[in-house]
Amino acid sequence: MRLHFLERTIDGLHAGLALALDAENSAAAGGLLQQLDARVKVAGLFSLILAAALATRLWVIAAVFALAVALAALSRVSFRVLATRVWIGALAFTGAIALPAVFLTPGVALYRLPALHWPITAQGLTTAGFLLLRVETAATLALLLVFTTPWMHVLKALRVLRVPVLLVAILGMASRYILLLLETAHEMFESRKSRTVGPLAGAARRHVAVASSGVLLSRSLQLSGDVYLAMQARGFRGDVYLLDDFAMTRFDWLALAAFLALAAAAVWADR
Amino acid sequence: MMLFETTDLTYSYDRVTALDRLNLSIAEGSRVALVGANGSGKSTLLRILDGLNFGQSGTVRFRGEPMTEAHFASDEFAFSFRRQVGLVFQNPDVQLFNPTVFDEVAFGPLQLGWSKSEVRDRVGETLDRFGIAHLKDRVPHRLSGGEKKRVALASVLVTDPAVLLLDEPTAALDPRSQSQVIDLLVEWGGGAKSVITATHNLADLEDIADRCLVLDGGLVVAEAAPAEILRNRELLERSNLIHAHRHHHRSGELHSHPHVHPSE
Numbered sequence: 240m241r242l243h244f245l246e247r248t249i250d251g252l253h254a255g256l257a258l259a260l261d262a263e264n265s266a267a268a269g270g271l272l273q274q275l276d277a278r279v280k281v282a283g284l285f286s287l288i289l290a291a292a293l294a295t296r297l298w299v300i301a302a303v304f305a306l307a308v309a310l311a312a313l314s315r316v317s318f319r320v321l322a323t324r325v326w327i328g329a330l331a332f333t334g335a336i337a338l339p340a341v342f343l344t345p346g347v348a349l350y351r352l353p354a355l356h357w358p359i360t361a362q363g364l365t366t367a368g369f370l371l372l373r374v375e376t377a378a379t380l381a382l383l384l385v386f387t388t389p390w391m392h393v394l395k396a397l398r399v400l401r402v403p404v405l406l407v408a409i410l411g412m413a414s415r416y417i418l419l420l421l422e423t424a425h426e427m428f429e430s431r432k433s434r435t436v437g438p439l440a441g442a443a444r445r446h447v448a449v450a451s452s453g454v455l456l457s458r459s460l461q462l463s464g465d466v467y468l469a470m471q472a473r474g475f476r477g478d479v480y481l482l483d484d485f486a487m488t489r490f491d492w493l494a495l496a497a498f499l500a501l502a503a504a505a506v507w508a509d510r
Numbered sequence: 511m512m513l514f515e516t517t518d519l520t521y522s523y524d525r526v527t528a529l530d531r532l533n534l535s536i537a538e539g540s541r542v543a544l545v546g547a548n549g550s551g552k553s554t555l556l557r558i559l560d561g562l563n564f565g566q567s568g569t570v571r572f573r574g575e576p577m578t579e580a581h582f583a584s585d586e587f588a589f590s591f592r593r594q595v596g597l598v599f600q601n602p603d604v605q606l607f608n609p610t611v612f613d614e615v616a617f618g619p620l621q622l623g624w625s626k627s628e629v630r631d632r633v634g635e636t637l638d639r640f641g642i643a644h645l646k647d648r649v650p651h652r653l654s655g656g657e658k659k660r661v662a663l664a665s666v667l668v669t670d671p672a673v674l675l676l677d678e679p680t681a682a683l684d685p686r687s688q689s690q691v692i693d694l695l696v697e698w699g700g701g702a703k704s705v706i707t708a709t710h711n712l713a714d715l716e717d718i719a720d721r722c723l724v725l726d727g728g729l730v731v732a733e734a735a736p737a738e739i740l741r742n743r744e745l746l747e748r749s750n751l752i753h754a755h756r757h758h759h760r761s762g763e764l765h766s767h768p769h770v771h772p773s774e
Contacts, residue, residue: 389609390609391608391609391613418651419603419604422603422651462603462604465599465601465604466604466607468557468562468563468599468604469599469604469605469607470607471562472560472562472592472596472597472599472666473592473596473617473618473621473622473665473666474588474589474592474593474618474621474622475617475621476585476588476589476621480620480621481613481620482613482616482620482626482629482630
C-alpha cells in the first residue's frame, strides 16, 4: 500500500524532526557536549569531520568514528536514536551509491557473483568502505551537534564564526519550514483518511498521491512565505540575536584544544 | 497628520484583485475595525499597512512618510517603523518559530536592539500579564489554539508598539479564549493607542473599535461608528457579514431573521 507507506514515512519524519528541534530535550540531557559553548562544538566537531574527510587510511577514519561514538555516549545521546536516525539511513543511501564501486573498481578479484560472474575486488571493497565510513562518521558528528545544542545557538555560533548572514538565515528558516511542511502533509493525509472508506485502486491511489503532492507544495510555499513575513514584522533583518551570551570557560578552552589536537593527530597519523 | 493614508491603493494576487484603488485615512490614536467577509481584502490591507507587502499602484503613507520597498530597504526606517508598529497574524502557527515560549516573546525586542537585561525583565512581565508564565519553557507550536494566540499576542505586545494591527484576533478560538483575548486587548489599548483590527466577528465590534470601515471587493463601502454599522442590516447582508437564517417553528411556520457567525 503505497499511500500507507507515505503516511508512515511522513508521520516518522514529523515525529523525528519535532524531536530534533526540541531544544529542551537535548539541553536537559546534561552530558559532556551539552556543557560546552556552541562555538567550541561547531569548530571542534567540524575539525573532526574535516580530518575524517581528508584521511586516506581506513583505520584513521574508523578511529574518528569511534571517537564520535564515545562522545555520543558521554553526551547521553541514545545509540538507538543514532542507529535509526543516522547509521541505517546513511548506510542505505551511501550503500546504494557505493555498491557499483565494489564491482567496477579494477583490482584483485576476491569473489565472483555466481550467476552474473561480476568480480568483487579488494580495491572496490576498500573504496566502498572509505565512502561508507566517511559518511557515517560525518553524519554522526553532525547529528551530535544538533542533538546537544539548541538550534538557535547553532545559528548564532555560525554567525560568530563568520558564516554569511544569508546562509544562516536560510538555515534558520529551513528548520521551521520543513516542520510546517510535514505538519501540513500529516494533516492532509489524516483528513483524506477520515473521508475514505475501504482500499483505493492502484490508479486512484497514485492520483491521490500526485494531487496531494501538488497541493502540499503550494500550501507549504504560502506558509513559508507567511513565516518569513511574520519574522520581518518583528524586526528580523537577517541577523540572529539571542538572550544567551556565549562565554568561554576554562573547560571550553580545554575542550577546544582537545578537539583540535585530536583532529591534528588524525591528520598526522594519516601521513 | 494621519497615522496611515492610502491613495488609489491597488493590490492583486495573479488575476484576483484584493484592493481596488482604495482610499482611506486612519487618524492617530483611533481604534478602527476593518470589517468584511472572507476575501474582502482585510488581511492584504493589514500586511500593506505593516510594510510587508507593497501595492502594485497607488501610495501608502505612515505619519506622512511614504511606505515603499526602497524606504524599508533602509535599516534606519525599517527599525524605526518596526519599533512603532506591531502586527498579530491570523494564523498563530506562522508567528511561532522559536524553540520556547520565552524565546518567542523575546524575539522581537532582541531584533529591535533592546538590552538583554531589559528584554529579560520585560518578557517576564509580559508572560505574567498574559497568564502564560507557566508555559515559558514549552515549545510554542505544541500549545493549544488559545495558548498559541496568547503567545502570539504577547510576542507582539511585549515591545509595547504605539500602533497595533490585528488580523482576526479571535478566529478559531473557543468562547472563553475569545473573551480572554478581547479583555487583553481592551486592557492593553487603554484608549491611548492606535489599534486597527481586521475582523468579521460583529459581536466584539463595540469592544474593540470606535470606528468601522466595511470592506467589500477591495473597496471601503461604508464608514461609521460600530453601533451605526451594526444597525444597518442591509449593508451587513450586502457585504456578506450576516445572512438570513430560516427555520421552522413547532407550529410549522417558516421564520426568517438575520444571523451572524461570531466565532468563524
